[in-house]
Amino acid sequence: MDEAGLPLPLYHRVYLVLRQQVEEGRFDPAVKMPGEHEFAADFRVSRITVRRALEMLERDGLIRRKRGAGTYARAPGAAAPQRDNLRGLLENLLTMGLRTQVRLLEFDYVPATAEVAGLLGVVPGASVLRAVRVRSTEGVPFSHLTTWVPEDVGRRFGRDDMAEKPLLALLEQHERIARAEQTISAILADATVAPRLQVEIGAALLWVRRQVFNAEGRVIEAIDSLYRPDLYTYQIGLVRDGGLWSPQSADS
Amino acid sequence: MDEAGLPLPLYHRVYLVLRQQVEEGRFDPAVKMPGEHEFAADFRVSRITVRRALEMLERDGLIRRKRGAGTYARAPGAAAPQRDNLRGLLENLLTMGLRTQVRLLEFDYVPATAEVAGLLGVVPGASVLRAVRVRSTEGVPFSHLTTWVPEDVGRRFGRDDMAEKPLLALLEQHERIARAEQTISAILADATVAPRLQVEIGAALLWVRRQVFNAEGRVIEAIDSLYRPDLYTYQIGLVRDGGLWSPQSADS
DNA sequence: TAAGGTTGTCTTTCACATAGAACAACTGGG
């Protein structure tokens, strides 16, 4: 059985894992990387499969191989996406006041699936507004947002409003937003979102699902957010408070 | 179809396209869907390929097929269960009071890498205690924890302590824990953690990195946690507070 | 120079993906 749900070829999964590790700087360019036989044993695959993955990495310019000598990771280089600028980019987003571009890909009224109906607290099949947006910074997409809103709430604004203003601002024109519930998880990029986020199918994405409640306790919005982990992370501070943790701050 | 070199099997690409269309309500449940031959012509694939996609859709409960009669989409509300156990198991963990087993895989003093040194606030190469644990519930592993502690802190307890008590409890015997910083992201399962978490290589994992500070502001502990997204999610409540979100509660 | 390790290249074998085709079993409408 394929737990991942995506029937990606073995060599491609090995490639994705190794590429992630090389890009993280996990291999010192001055130290010989593990040999093909060793990788094959680690991954429990044949050497041919490892070789296919390594050939792809070499074409990407991420590693250097030489017969008899071994395989070496390339130096991170100037444009290296180290883990430091992870935080950097998040802080940029916040301090710059979210200087990002938003592209509206879909905006339609659709019948609610069972899952969406459960999130919004409507009956399955009820008409709901679904909008899909991609948010970018400097032309690079980093988040993929799918939003569902009950029909009566959605009718208060149109497609143009959504392309310009944040949805939350639109909602707050008519509603008192009280609280939200978030579930954070991870998921693989599928064929739909991968090109929109400019990642490969099978790449790891941060998955945040949020329900927004108004003052009456009604769900007025459900958001499914997918983030590129190399460009966006979720940061939380916790304070120790009598044997328990309580949160201190989160993003907005 | 898509000849962009994507390594997804054809039948799976057809499945993804059709699933999206069915979920969007594009097929009236009262009207016969196009026949297998017609789909094959539309997608420019063989009928066998179309049939595999349709079989998957039928297993998902999204369509109904009958020999001689045809294929019909099911009513929008009748979608497959799919991701219910996400929330289910998490609630189990909390209500059962975290009835989990912990297995200590590694317990060693190692020289700090540059990355770990940065997290702990020590010089690179300094000796630090590294422990790797896997936490399971009912025999199923759901989290993989790598912990680093400065040497002088780690010397206060031994391997046996760690196998029994939570690390935080051990630390609080001698320290005043003040706060923590968490970074939440996503990462692919590599050859090391995949077997320990009983997932496939290349599966998506939830990645939480935590720095724990004592009252003096020193980093006492750094934790790298990997969670199986099908068994564990991170939940946060937010309250709307004067145009901003502030957190309400988190896990501990 | 010699030895051992590393990547490059070539087998063989098996399983699966896909195409193309024919036929069987079944349904609904004229």
Added chain:
DNA sequence: CCCAGTTGTTCTATGTGAAAGACAACCTTA
């Protein structure tokens, strides 16, 4: 009732993914 249309089933054939192994070419080091 019969027939056209639909899904179910079973063939053949080809290409790719993958494992396992053997050997060649090459580099580094003792």
